[in-house]
Amino acid sequence: MKKKLSLLSVLLLLTGCWDQNVLNKTKLITAGGFDYTKDGKIITTASVPEANAMESGKDSIENQIYTATGTTVRQSRFKLDREVSERLDISKNQIIILGEDAAKEDIYQLLDVFYRDPKSALNAKIAVAKGKASDVISKKFEETKKAAGLGEYLRDSILSAEESSAVPRENIQTVCPVMFDPGQDFALPYLEALKRTIHIRGVALFRGQKMVGEIKEPLSVTYTMLTGKKHEIAMNTTKKIYKNKKPARLNYVTIKVKKNKRSFLVDVTPEGKISAKIKLKTKVTITEYPSDNLSTPTEVRNIEKQLSKKLTKDAQTVIDKLQAMNSDPFGVGRQVMAFHYPVWERLNWEEEYPKIDFTASVDVEVIGHGIIE
Amino acid sequence: MTFFKKPKKLITEAKVEHDIQKGLNNKSTVVQNLNLDELLTKVKEPFSATEDLVTQEVELPSDTSRIALLYIESIVDKQLVQSMILDPLFTTGKEITFESFKKMASIDLKQETDFNQVPKFLLQSNTLVFTEDTTCFYTVSTPVKTQRDITEPDNESIVRGAHDGFVENLSTNLALVRKKLRSSKLTIKYLLLGQESHMKLALLYVDQIANPELVKEVEKRVKSIEADAVYAPGNVEESIEDKPFSFFPQILNTERPDRVAANLMEGRVALLYDTSPTAHIMPVNFFTFYQSVDDYNKRWHISSFFRFIRIMGFFIALGLPAIYISIVSFHYEVIPFDLILLIKSSLEDIPYPPLVEALLMELTIEFIREASIRLPARIGSTIAIVGGLVIGDAVVKAGLVSNLMIIVVAVTAIAAYIVPSNEMSAAVRILRFPFMVAAATLGFLGIVFGFLLLLFHLCRLYTFGSPYFAPIAPLNVKDLKDTFLRAPFWKQDTRPQDLNTQKPDNRNHTRKWDKS
Amino acid sequence: MNSHTITHRQLFFLVIQTQIGVGVLSLPYTLFSKAKIDGWISLFMAGIFIQFSVLAIWKLCDRFPKQTIYEILPKIMGKKLGYVFNAIYTIHFSFISILILIMYNSIVGKWILFETPHWVIIFIMAAVGYYVITSSPREIVRFFVLVTPLLIILFILILYAYTDVHLLYLFPVGHTGILTIIKSSADAVVALLGFDAALVFLAYSNASAARNIKVISFASFCITILYGFIVFTTYIFFNPKEIIIVPEPVLYMLKAFSFSIIERTDLIFLSVWIISVATSFVCYLFIAAKGVQTLFGLKEHQKGAPYIAIFCAVIAIIPDDKLEVMTWNKYITMTSVFLSAVFPIVLLVIAVLRKKQEKGAATS
Structure with missing residues (x-):
């Protein structure tokens, strides 16, 4: 008992030493951005929301922006730390934005610090910005004026884009395994700061650890569908299926994807010729059809046919673009590696991929059309 | 440690009996061949000159023999002495001797011969009757009924x-x-x-x-x-x-x-x-x-739910302040982002470390509790209002304690009183302080080690030979029916096994009509 | 009341709790560093191998019922040699305890408490270990049973990884070559150690011999399956190239998960995992204390307990950088595989050859 008491008193004396870092003595970074200077140094921009507690209970948030330059990410972080009064903390970071130039270099070099630090937030979103990342972060957006912190706003924008499948669902951790995979590449959301809002341009495609190109917004939905993702809450797209109706809006139909099933076939002929084919079976409901005529089965069949044709065409466009960029986000190489390892070992995949025969077909089935016919 | 240990002497029953007697009558000697007066003096000897020890001598109308009543006034109901002893003696006619009185008098009347026991009988609210036959005496139980009504505790x-x-x-x-x-x-x-x-x-x-x-x-x-x-x-x-x-x-x-x-x-x-x-x-x-x-008087699902709530209350009362401290000062990463800004803004201007903040409020709660027990009920509620509302509100406004801390402390306090037993509730309230210190020293690690020690202490604790943490450790699935759950009466068909009862089956065979 | 026996159910939980320890976190990494993506095959092979060790241990203890390894050794090897081997085994088991402390310390220091001095982290565990082993085996085992449901939390957390897995990472199967797979299964045996607790705790079991073997073997089987599940999960979560740079893949995997009420699930996992580490540590510390009792002819193992706990803690403080930790790890695991997994088989062979058997033991 005496022992316990003395142990207890020792503990009492020791509290507050060592690892304690109290929440109110830290500044939480919620959005961070990386750019390169002309001489290859790293510019880190960080946004820290500072809550001004108000009597009424509703806090107003002010986004403070800090910038520092350093040779490495860590070095610039240290400099940032010296700029602010309290300790900067990265563990609640919501989003990392890479400037376009930074994304075109090896992005692992920027992200290493996040993978290495036990406290870092691996579930933060990661996105590429058109232009400079610092421009996005230091911009005063409409929504960030009052309640929302900048990190929160950017994160939520990306989340809503994910829900409509405009961009794939990725975070710092999920891109990591793919980044290392020689047989697969990845894509990140591609942002652009407009005057008062953030705009999701589409997806930025990567090869290895470098950005190689982009697919713009309406087409990026097709891209996400091709990754074989199950349907999302708001997987919507508007497609032009006729050419010559007047007014122009009658040419369009808007669909909502209900089910999306992918079969992915990768074949290697005995001669070593690789062909890949993605077949999508998509079940959709029609949410808008200004032509207003869905009562006959033939009309529905017709729309299905037109949609399939249009989507297949789009899919092929996406694949062609990917091959042109030499980016392999669907993991054709992974399939080859897994099932045809000897072939894989012989190949130089980077050279081979643009040359393979890669096709896609989409088969659309309309399963609903709202509450009117 | 050894200094505090109780000497574990095996004391035989006989010795205990002997000790008690020695304590009672260390002055009295063997009573032999004395007349009544001498006897009375003798038996009164162990008592100091207390004035509520009354000797009342009566002469029976039938014969000339005297009897004497001896009782301690303050613990004897005089009404009873009158109705049980004196009335039968005097109202039933001249021929009554003591012998016949004995036959018809109260059922409580007993004949005793051991004069060493006299003080004991007196102290147990008996009225002693001495006759001239000094070889024995009689005891009548005449306890005074100073008793409050039977009320709900x-x-x-x-x-x-x-x-x-x-x-x-x-x-x-x-x-x-x-x-x-x-x-x-x-x-x-x-x-x-x-x-x-x-x-x-x-x-x-x-x-x-x-x-x-x-x-x-x-x-x-x-x-x-x-x-x-x-x-x-x-x-x-x-x-x-x-x-x-x-x-x-x-x-x-x-x-x-x-x-x-x-x-x-x-x-x-x-x-x-x-x-x-x-x-x-x-x-x-x-x-x-x-x-x-x-x-046992509620529907069993409801009782089981309440059991669950109580066990939850145990963990909350024990761990919530500790978890709060460790989260706020070590692992704020675990708080979801949308919540952390809220917490941070409420904490922003608190000058103390979280441990001090928590101790301050926990002690305040204990003060309020202790004060309201001592005070009469009417003032007690005032104290509760002053303590609970005024201090709570003022302390936040003054910026000494964050409002989140107030919530934590309040929830903890309520959780501690969920326990039906006052003693257990006190134990939990005391135990939370070491947990808070451990949390402030080592964060989650401290809490984990705290729980490890606590659980193991419970595992190795025995009460009268049966394990304290039964039926969880040792695990006895059958006995769980009346711990976490309160199984319906017709399922409770065995006695707890950790008690090693002679009849493990309690013969609950209800709802037989439902079987066919 | 005889407070020293344990039931066969308790024996099951004892073996399970001893087997799950520090190994869980780094097993996928250690297996991968040799057998690459076929590490999970090595694990299952190790699982089969330890079944033989388990069988040997059981047979050995069955020949000498109600006796611990420390009592059996002198009977098989003769008094003097037996004493030497008793000393070796005592040191061996205390070094396993030390290894557990070292690994626990390095992981806690790396993942949660970066600044806290190592001696504090180690001494707290050692103090808890001391407190626990001052009681009887029955109470220790009760405690083990009590904390076992916590494993379900670990399991569920890992299950969450299946929201983002790439099954293709497992292919091509068997590419590493059977020899490498077999070689690296030695590493897997280390992670599965814990069945050797039976060397001592079988003596306390009050169940029949047939039940004992069923229970220990089934416990080892369960753990092999559980580990297999963990290794499998991490292999399809991480890219093969990535796993090489992630020494604690399980934690790393959990770090990225967040739920709406809680983020950084790795911290929750670590907190629960510490309990599993504590149980293994306590078990080995108890065995070591038993050894000390035999060596010095003490009346109760409690007398030696504080010394062995302090000894372990002090030794565990010595290695202070990562490379040193790895060196210690390497040597201790090597001896462990030999003394805990292989040597019991040798002992059994010696016992059979020399026809050493205690009277009353079942002859079969």
Whole structure:
């Protein structure tokens, strides 16, 4: 008992030493951005929301922006730390934005610090910005004026884009395994700061650890569908299926994807010729059809046919673009590696991929059309 | 450690008996061939010159022989002396001798020969009758009935069920238990404690159900108590419990006869005290303290839910402030982002480290609680308002404590009082402080080690030979029916196995009509 | 009341709790560093191998019922040699305890408490270990049973990884070559150690011999399956190239998960995992204390307990950088595989050859 008491008193004396870092003595970074200077140094921009507690209970948030330059990410972080009064903390970071130039270099070099630090937030979103990342972060957006912190706003924008499948669902951790995979590449959301809002341009495609190109917004939905993702809450797209109706809006139909099933076939002929084919079976409901005529089965069949044709065409466009960029986000190489390892070992995949025969077909089935016919 | 240890002497029953007698009559000698007057002087000797010891001499109308009544005025009902002794002697005619009086008088009349026992009888509210035949004397029980009404105990009030509670009178209490448990096997053993105070207590068990080893052990421990005075049941509790340094109560205190009766039938042993409404039940396990009589009068799903709430209350009361401290000062990464800004803004201007902040509020709550117990009910509620609302609000406005801390402390305080047993609630309230310190030192690691130590302490604790943390450790799936859950009556067909009862089957065979 | 026996159910939980320890976190990494993506095959092979060790241990203890390894050794090897081997085994088991402390310290220091001095982290565990082993085996085992449901939390957390897995990472199967797979299964045996607790705790079991073997073997089987599940999960979560740079893949995997009420699940996992580490540590510390009792002819193992706990803690403080930790790890695991997994088989062979058997033991 005496022992316990003395142990207890020792503990009492020791509290507050060592690892304690109290929440109110830290500044939480919620959005961070990386750019390169002309001489290859790293510019880190960080946004820290500072809550001004108000009597009424509703806090107003002010986004403070800090910038520092350093040779490495860590070095610039240290400099940032010296700029602010309290300790900067990265563990609640919501989003990392890479400037376009930074994304075109090896992005692992920027992200290493996040993978290495036990406290870092691996579930933060990661996105590429058109232009400079610092421009996005230091911009005063409409929504960030009052309640929302900048990190929160950017994160939520990306989340809503994910829900409509405009961009794939990725975070710092999920891109990591793919980044290392020689047989697969990845894509990140591609942002652009407009005057008062953030705009999701589409997806930025990567090869290895470098950005190689982009697919713009309406087409990026097709891209996400091709990754074989199950349907999302708001997987919507508007497609032009006729050419010559007047007014122009009658040419369009808007669909909502209900089910999306992918079969992915990768074949290697005995001669070593690789062909890949993605077949999508998509079940959709029609949410808008200004032509207003869905009562006959033939009309529905017709729309299905037109949609399939249009989507297949789009899919092929996406694949062609990917091959042109030499980016392999669907993991054709992974399939080859897994099932045809000897072939894989012989190949130089980077050279081979643009040359393979890669096709896609989409088969659309309309399963609903709202509450009117 | 060894300094505190109670000497574990085995004291045989005979020796205890002998000691008590020695304590009672260390002055009296053998009484022989004395006349009545001399005898009276003799037996009064052990008493100091107390003035409430009354000697009343009467001459019987029938013969010339004298008799003398001896009693202690303050603990004897004079009405009873009149109606039970004097009236029969005087109103029934001249021919009455003492011999015939004996035949027709009260059933309480007993003939005794051991004059050494005189003080004992006197102190037990008896009126002693001495005759000229100085070889023996007679005792009539004439206790004064200074007793309050049987009311529901305030500290164990329930919604549904019997609303009677023990009072400060042993025979009434026994009557209450007997009424609940009209069994020929209910056994009551009287014991006297304290060489001077002579507190009477009763040991209750149900024969052929309770483990005889257990009964023997309890009796041995109680009888081994040597003290001039044993006043409170708490004295006994502290003298017979297994681990006096444990924070956890190892004997159940209750003032409810139904609770005593139910526990007796499960095979436990109870101690009832004269002069105190508290009964002790042993051996108990941890989960007994989380049961309430109310549970058995509700629908079983509801009771099971409440059991669950109580166990949850245990963990919250123990761990919530610690978890708050460790999260705020070590691992704020675990808070979701949308919440962290809220927490951060409420914490922003607090000057103290979280441990100090928590200690400050926890102690304030304990102050309020302690103050409101001592005060009369009307002022008590004022204190609660001043303490709870005014201090709580002002302290946040002054920026000493964050409003989140107030929420944590309030929830913790409420959770601590969910426990039906006052003793367990106190234990939990004390134990949370070490947890807070551990959390402030090592964060989650500290809490984990705290729980490890606590759980292991519970695992190695025994009360009267049965494991304290049963039926969880050792795991006994069958006994879980009345711990985490409150299984319906028709499922509760065995007695708790950790008690090693003589009859494990309690013959609950209800709902037979439903079978076919 | 005889407070020293344990039931066969308790024996099951004892073996399980001893087997799950520090190994869980780094097993996928250690297996991968040799057998690459076929590490999970090595694990299952190790699982089969330890079944033989388990069988040997059981047979050995069955020949000498109600006796611990420390009592059996002198009977098989002769008094003097037996004493030497008793000393070796005592040191061996205390070094396993030390290894557990070292690994626990390095992981806690790396993942949660970066600044806290190592001696504090180690001494707290050692103090808890001391407190626990001052009681009887029955109470220790009760405690083990009590904390076992916590494993379900670990399991559920890992299950969450299946929201983002790439099954293709497992292919091509068997590419590493059977020899490498077999070689690296030695590493897997280390992670599965814990069945050797049976060397001592079988003596306390009050169940029949047939039940004992069923229970220990089934416990080892369960753990093999559980580990297999963990290794499998991490292999399909991480890219093969990534796993090489992630020494604690399980934690790393959990770090990225967040739920709406809680983020950084790795901290929750670590907190629960510490309990599993504590159980293994306590078990080995108890065995070591038993050894000390035999060596010095003490009346109770409690007398030696504080010394062995302090000894372990002090030694565990010595290695202070990562490379040193790895060196210690390497040597201790090597001896462990030999003394805990292989040597019991040798002992059994010696016992059979020399026809050493205690009277009353079942002859079969």
